[in-house]
Amino acid sequence: MRSRKPLALFAAAALALAGCSGGGGDASAEGPVTLTWWHNRTTEPMKSKWQQIADDFHKTHPNTSFTIEPLQNEQFQTKVPLALQGNTPPDLFQQWGGGALADQLKSGKIADITQASSGWIGPLAKNADGWKVGGKQYGAPYLMHAVGFWYRKDLFASAGITSTPTTLDELNAAVAKLKTAGVVPIALGGKDRWPDAFYWAYFAVRQCSVDTLKKAVEKTELTDPCFLKAGENLKSFLDTKPFQDGFVGTPAQQGAGSSAGLVANGKAAMELQGDWDPDVMQALTEDKELGSKIGWFPFPSVPGGQGDPSVLLGGGDGFSCTTRAAKACAEFLGHLVSDDVQKILAETNSGLPVTPAGVAALKSEPHKQIAEAMTKASHLQFYFDTAFPTKVGQALNDTIANFFAGQGGPDTIVKSVSEAAAGNK
Amino acid sequence: MMSAAITTRPPTAPVPHAPAAGGTRRRSRLRQRLELAFLLTPALLLFTGFVLVPIGVAAYYSLYSWNGFGPLTDFVGLGNYVEAFSGDVFQSAIGHNLIIATLSIVVQLPLSIGLALLLNRKLRGRTFLRMVVFAPYVLSEAVTAVIWLLMLQPGGFVDEILRGVGLGGLVQLWLADQSLVLYTLFLVITWKYIGFGVILLLAGLQGVPPELREAAALDGATAWQTTRHVVLPLLGPTIRIWVFLSVIGSLQLFDLVWIMTLGGPANASTTMATYLVDHGFKRYEFGFGSAVAVILFIICFLFALLYQRFALRRDTQGALTGVR
CATH class of the missing domain: 3.40.190.10 (Periplasmic binding protein-like II)
Structure with missing residues (x-):
């Protein structure tokens, strides 16, 4: 009976049946x-x-x-x-x-x-x-699991980038160099929404102190001004157009045209993704040497941020x-x-x-x-969509994805959390 | 309506004579009832258990704010419905469904009729062509969606083909452009479902008696006149059924959109069904999700009723409606 498919109806029926049979076992x-x-x-x-x-x-x-x-x-x-x-x-x-x-x-x-x-x-x-x-x-x-930048060493080298970026300015400089070299600097799987949320989350993590982050999760609110500032920093970063064309329609992990596929096939130089990304990439390319071509660096520090640069998402x-x-x-x-x-x-x-x-x-x-x-x-x-109650986390992800698609501003993102927490849809 | 067909059946003609026959009649009546009970009970039970009860349960859930865990305690009345209808995203989702439904009728119907008329003529490789047109319909919607998702990526198969034939100027961000994505999805839907319409209409064309065409030809009607005034009117029932299926399908559109765009970017391709999953299931808002499901059900149900009452009345007379 435990292998049943948990359709609502069966769940209800099971409830009734179990009521008659007296249930089984105890801790x-x-x-x-x-x-x-x-x-x-x-x-x-x-x-x-x-x-x-x-x-x-x-x-x-x-x-x-x-x-x-x-x-x-x-x-x-x-x-x-x-x-x-x-x-x-x-x-x-x-x-x-x-x-x-x-x-x-x-x-x-x-x-x-x-x-x-x-x-x-x-x-x-x-x-x-x-x-x-x-x-x-x-x-x-x-x-x-932890999120950070996966990058292609070969594309970094040919664009003349000698060390991995440790500050936002260095990251912006790397983006510019890669563009000059004719490579997509960063691939992003915006269709799936959660990859967008990594960016906002990291800008928040770099902007806000650890205490502020803990308090925000505990209270399910983003009232500290650092979260607004994080959105503004993200906006400036998006304005540098670091992603591939049409990234809002790109899947994260399906096919060679996905964000992982673009990096795996040398079409893009970086991707902000979880530690699982190399496996995903390997499945999307014929290149058996991929493992030796990619490296990892943590999300760079943001100037003026209160966040500890060692913190990982x-x-x-x-x-x-x-x-x-x-x-x-x-x-x-x-x-x-x-x-x-x-x-x-x-x-x-x-x-x-x-x-x-x-x-x-x-x-x-x-x-x-x-x-x-x-x-x-x-x-x-923790990823904010997991840390927050589910309805709040999903609302936040959706709002961030809309922001990446050009709708709403840094304040909309902050507001989405309080509104979802208050029960608005 | 099913039961109406049975209960309004003309009563057995009264037997005016032979009182001895009374017992036989009663027995045969009883037999008839037993037969009915025997044949209908399983279907009725299944229908009640798997269709009516879940609808009722969904309607009940929809009155609560409920995250799926624990008992239903937070009664909100029609609050979920008000919230759904007042939300921009759901409003635009309804709009998207209506656009798809309208486009289906305006674009797919003439296309299906044209292809069906063409494939009904004797021409070389007709069977092969029919197969080609019908093939996409055989694919599952999920497979179709994944294939097209990959082909429509920037620089993907579609873009390369367009550039290859010198139409590089037409290349678009098919799935990323918010003003275009819904129409891109419509093209994929058309690709997938056109075969179904064609097959349905081809079957309808088989029912057009050749004598009528001959008679029209003898009377000096042109090919166009024959098609317009003889063939199309006789295709009426098929066309009306196709419109019905197409509109219902458009209202329930889910798989393809979910896999290709998740309703994005920025809700530009959200449908009622993707909204339901997104805001109901993914957010653990099962009460709200149920309300959206009930709305979707009512819209489909109303359409089905009205369409049957007014458009399909002649076609289904006697089968679905009571005999007068």
């Missing part, structure tokens, strides 16, 4: 449990890695078995609410933390694993913060447990952040390990560099 059960696991790795190599990790865990913990259901990433946003509304949600499911997690808590079905995780959460340090709500741990990450992949089998589930989450598993994950290059032992096992140069930046960062700013 303290010590007997054998089968964990239903929804994860978002539908492609190799991670799909079989998860299966392997689950099988290994079952060998050492014979009382815990798994029913694994890989789901497309995009399905989570509709399936999880419906499943949590029903009586048989998955025991373990993909969780990005932040505001969406806080929303989901209202279902009363997400397990508080503060106690259960106390034995293993230590090495994760600040990485685990995104899965905390009100000081309690409601899940844990297994891989972190990012997020992470984690899991939450539901209450039915919380104990076994939390134990498994602990296994995922163990040195052995973190080393396995490090080799897949599909994110940044959450523990120092995992980070030490990274092989790819840029990923080592990102992990180091992450360790040094005084704060990891």
Whole structure:
């Protein structure tokens, strides 16, 4: 029954049925449990890695078995609410933390694993913060992500750029040089909207102090003038026209004409993207040497900004447990952040390990560099669409995307957050 | 209306004689009822469970501000509806659906009729041409959308073809230009669905008796006159059904837009359905999303009712309407 498709109707029917059958299991059960696991790795190599990790865990913990259901990433946003509304949600499911997690808590079905995780959460340090709500741990990450500039070393060299930009002025100078060299300076997948939001977020992160950022997320408001200033800086940056023609219609990851494809095929020199970008790019080009041609640098500092230039924008992949089998589930989450598993994950290059032992096992140069930046960062700013409650985060993304398409101004962006938080559509 | 067809069926003629037949009649009536119950119950149950109940549930949700978690507590009455209708984005979404529907009728219909008339003539490679016209319809909408998304990128396949044949001046930012994107999408929709219209009309043309054309020809009618005054009127029922399907399809337009533009840039190609997913599902505003769904349903339903009542009345007489 747990493998049902969570259509609203079935959810309602299941609710009624479960009411008759009295429900099953409770958190303290010590007997054998089968964990239903929804994860978002539908492609190799991670799909079989998860299966392997689950099988290994079952060998050492014979009382815990798994029913694994890989789901497309995009399905989570509709399936999880419906499943949590029903009586048989998955025991373990993909969780990005932040505001969406806080929303989901209202279902009363997400397990508080503060106690259960106390034995293993230590090495994760600040990485685990995104899965905390009100000081309690409601899940844990297994891989972190960070956004920065991916660039082509060959195009930088031929445009006469000798070092990666560390300030906004240097970035602007690099953009100008690349234009002169006849290369698109920066590729942007504006059709998908979220890549636009990276820019606004980074301008805000560089403009506002860490305290201001934390307070803004806590209160779901962008009232500090630094957020307005961030929008103005972004406007000036957009005015330099650093992107390819028609970027508002460009997909981020589909085909050679996508923003990742443009960089992969040498048509554009940079892209502000997550640590996952090299894999995406490699799939979009015939060039087997791509890995050696691209490098990474963090978003440059902005003159006059109060922000700490070490702060990274990012997020992470984690899991939450539901209450039915919380104990076994939390134990498994602990296994995922163990040195052995973190080393396995490090080799897949599909994110940044959450523990120092995992980070030490990274092989790819840029990923080592990102992990180091992450360790040094005084704060990891969650993507705002994740940090804020979902409706606010999506409204913010949409408003930023409109801004990139020439509609609205820096004040519209700031206002979209307070309006969405107040319940306006 | 389905039930109307049954209940208004002319009653069995009264049997004036042979009182002994009364028992038989009652028994056959009972049998008839049992048969009806047996045949209709599964369909009715499914229809109720999968169509009527969800509509009712959506209507119920639409009265609440609800993010999908926890119980429905925040009753807002018709607030969600007011909010939807007063929003610029939803207003323009309705406008976009209407533009697509109008363009479908104004552009696709004449095109379909022309192609159907052409492909109905005896010409070399007719089967092949029919297949070519129909092929895009076989593709799923998602596949179509991805193919065209890739081909319409700046410097992509479409631009290269245009430049290759010396029409480089026509190259546009097909999906990035806010004043153009909706029409670009319409072109793709036309490419995909023209085959369906052509096949439908070709089937309609099979129903035009050749004797009528011959008679018209004998009376000295030109080819145009025959087409205009004999063939087209006889195609009427087919055309009316096509218009119906086309308008409903235009009102529900989703997959293609969602994959190609997500309703952007800056909402320039938002439709009611993409608005529903964007503002309902993606934002966890399930109450508001339900309100939008109900609005979309009512618009489609009203159109369907009015169209059936006024345009399709003759075509469906006896099948959908009661017998007078």
